[in-house]
Amino acid sequence: MAREVGRVEITMEALFARLAADFGDGLGDLRVQEPDTLVAAVERGALHALAERLKAHELGYETLNFIAAVDHGRHLEAVYHLYSWHTNTWLELHVEVPRGKAELDTVTDVWPGADWHEREAWDMMGIRFKGHPDLRRILLKDDFIGHPLRKDYVDRAENHPHV
Amino acid sequence: MFDQFATAEPDEAMKLAIRRVEETTAAGKGSYLEGLELNEVIVNMGPQHPSTHGVLRLVVTLDGELVRDVIPVIGYLHRCKEKLAEKRTYFQYIPIVDRTEYVASMNCEWAYVLAVEKLAGIVPTRRAEFIRVITGELMRIASHQVAVGTFVADLSPLGTAMVFYCFNDRERILDLLEEVSGARMMFNYFRFGGVRYDLPDGWVEKCRALMKDMPKLIDQYESLVNDNAIFLQRTMGKGVITQQDVADYGITGPNARASGIDLDLRRSRPYSVYPELDFKVCTGEHGDVLDRYQVRIDEMRQSVRIVEQALDMLPRGPVQIGSLRPPYVIQPPPGSCYVGQENPRGEYGVYVVSDGSRYPYRLKYRDPCFCNLQIFGKLLPGNKIADAVAISGSIDLVLGGIDR
Amino acid sequence: MLPDRLKQYPKLSDFSQPNVITTTADLVFAWARSRSVFPFTYGLACCAIEMLSSGFARFDVARYGMEVFRPTPRQCDLMIVAGTLNEKMAPVLKRLYDQMSEPKWVVSMGACATSGGPFYDGYNVVNGVDKVVPVDVYIPGCPPRPEALFQGLLELQKVIRQYKFVPELPEPAKPAERS
Numbered sequence: 049m050a051r052e053v054g055r056v057e058i059t060m061e062a063l064f065a066r067l068a069a070d071f072g073d074g075l076g077d078l079r080v081q082e083p084d085t086l087v088a089a090v091e092r093g094a095l096h097a098l099a100e101r102l103k104a105h106e107l108g109y110e111t112l113n114f115i116a117a118v119d120h121g122r123h124l125e126a127v128y129h130l131y132s133w134h135t136n137t138w139l140e141l142h143v144e145v146p147r148g149k150a151e152l153d154t155v156t157d158v159w160p161g162a163d164w165h166e167r168e169a170w171d172m173m174g175i176r177f178k179g180h181p182d183l184r185r186i187l188l189k190d191d192f193i194g195h196p197l198r199k200d201y202v203d204r205a206e207n208h209p210h211v
Numbered sequence: 212m213f214d215q216f217a218t219a220e221p222d223e224a225m226k227l228a229i230r231r232v233e234e235t236t237a238a239g240k241g242s243y244l245e246g247l248e249l250n251e252v253i254v255n256m257g258p259q260h261p262s263t264h265g266v267l268r269l270v271v272t273l274d275g276e277l278v279r280d281v282i283p284v285i286g287y288l289h290r291c292k293e294k295l296a297e298k299r300t301y302f303q304y305i306p307i308v309d310r311t312e313y314v315a316s317m318n319c320e321w322a323y324v325l326a327v328e329k330l331a332g333i334v335p336t337r338r339a340e341f342i343r344v345i346t347g348e349l350m351r352i353a354s355h356q357v358a359v360g361t362f363v364a365d366l367s368p369l370g371t372a373m374v375f376y377c378f379n380d381r382e383r384i385l386d387l388l389e390e391v392s393g394a395r396m397m398f399n400y401f402r403f404g405g406v407r408y409d410l411p412d413g414w415v416e417k418c419r420a421l422m423k424d425m426p427k428l429i430d431q432y433e434s435l436v437n438d439n440a441i442f443l444q445r446t447m448g449k450g451v452i453t454q455q456d457v458a459d460y461g462i463t464g465p466n467a468r469a470s471g472i473d474l475d476l477r478r479s480r481p482y483s484v485y486p487e488l489d490f491k492v493c494t495g496e497h498g499d500v501l502d503r504y505q506v507r508i509d510e511m512r513q514s515v516r517i518v519e520q521a522l523d524m525l526p527r528g529p530v531q532i533g534s535l536r537p538p539y540v541i542q543p544p545p546g547s548c549y550v551g552q553e554n555p556r557g558e559y560g561v562y563v564v565s566d567g568s569r570y571p572y573r574l575k576y577r578d579p580c581f582c583n584l585q586i587f588g589k590l591l592p593g594n595k596i597a598d599a600v601a602i603s604g605s606i607d608l609v610l611g612g613i614d615r
Numbered sequence: 616m617l618p619d620r621l622k623q624y625p626k627l628s629d630f631s632q633p634n635v636i637t638t639t640a641d642l643v644f645a646w647a648r649s650r651s652v653f654p655f656t657y658g659l660a661c662c663a664i665e666m667l668s669s670g671f672a673r674f675d676v677a678r679y680g681m682e683v684f685r686p687t688p689r690q691c692d693l694m695i696v697a698g699t700l701n702e703k704m705a706p707v708l709k710r711l712y713d714q715m716s717e718p719k720w721v722v723s724m725g726a727c728a729t730s731g732g733p734f735y736d737g738y739n740v741v742n743g744v745d746k747v748v749p750v751d752v753y754i755p756g757c758p759p760r761p762e763a764l765f766q767g768l769l770e771l772q773k774v775i776r777q778y779k780f781v782p783e784l785p786e787p788a789k790p791a792e793r794s
Contacts, residue, residue, distance in 0.1 A: 266704060310660070375671055379673055
């Protein structure tokens, strides 16, 4: 039996209202973007609790699509892109992370698929995820020094033994 | 205990495997045979593989032939694409996107071009949209031919007929795509607002002729393996991906559809002119290896249908917005945008962050194989090593996308 | 004069000269070696797909005697490095090259293996395979067409034909100085 997505017919305005009502405290600056995405900003400390509530919600977000780590100069940002099967819509959460103490709570207990995305964010941008079962480098070699996607990354000779 | 296997210092992945084996042995859950504690062997499969999946390394803990634990190690093809995006203009970056999922490069370019067009507010021409659909679906057929052919080749020694048939017919599709774009594999064909070249004279007739032949060729592939008792024994019931796994790990594409989920981005979040085209979303029932193979074969047939419809509906007109020259320098307004698109392997998308300059500020790929590969740690243990090869072939990985 | 037992072969009876060819061992072994090469598919990236295409029915690499692609380096004498090499993979490449037995040749297929290709300024990319292993033939292209690969392999056959069967003998040791 093929299970369909988007069985709950809901307009973006209604969904916006629903999420604002249910999660108004957690989702700051909620707005609708293009046809089917909602964008919101989330506090660092409130991320894990909000993730659990979002997944357990009736119009829940069961899937984590990706975690993008962006370097905005003065702070880093983690963008969580979630997908809801019930409503066939996306939700984008922007979490600001200070540069000096780049730490976030892991969401691997909520979405197991976050495992490798968080490892990649650590590898590339240096955002540490507390509680991650196995936080080590994924794409670069184990003794690579530095986090390349940071804007202040400078190429080092130790990372390039074969020149 | 493990000294005889390592000539060099074990790296992080091997150390993790060794730790896990020591933990299970200490907990009394190791391998035992009539009270004898057995040594589990930690073996590296890769990064140099006889199969075409690329440079994937699987650190496999074996108990005889049975796989107890698998740790995938990637990064052997990491080509710094996301960092290179910051040094190339949007236009210069199109050939680099090609080389992500190199088996299905048209679809990769499409995803990147869609994201930047949405950010910059460019609407492509109608004829270009139909040409994009035609070339994208032709690429989907070619990509599935590689996937199915190499999967069947993995099951048996490389002297199988199936992969020869698949690659030979793929050459006919690549001939068509070469006439249109000038290259066999990395096309560099899509542009912001359209495509680079118009279809040459006589191309539509050749394409129609090939699409007329295609169903017979696909029937031929099925006739080679579908009734083979050994093939069925090796693929039925193996490597089952449950619907909960699909939700947890973000698995998309034929792997998700084979588990019975009607998730196709061409239907659920349609882009381009797909709302006007009529096609069926192919799903399977059990989510095992056989279903994933069958879904890909069925999708090839649906792609033929889409191409035929698009050829019939192809309008006249320009293939690029503006004058003959494509926009070489575009500066999208500051903002971010993600468009997910149905690649033959799943949902492939590009998350573009722009700061208003000619260079992207940050480009992040959402790669389907990266998400699909996470399930290996759960899927492979408990199977024999030969089944592990069959399962990993059916997931259809392309390391260019995983490692970027 | 043919012995009786060979008279059943009509063509043989046309020989009037003795069937002896005089040549060098180098020529015979080079001729055999160059036409029966066992490539080692070191397909890393996109060029690997073109290498596969050249092995299959449309572009047939078997006509050059090189269709026996072995996945293990110990049974091969030609390593075709097809794709980008990066810092994580470089030790693996060196190790596999060392596992091949002499005589061995390396063909660097594609722009990435030759010089880093379109990714030359990546932080993790090795600009060319020849920084790790010695290369005999470079094939440009991104990816090179199968015909280009064949041209490279024909050039490689020329290189193989120059390989000496008996390498130059080392100089005899000088006698010790008498005190």
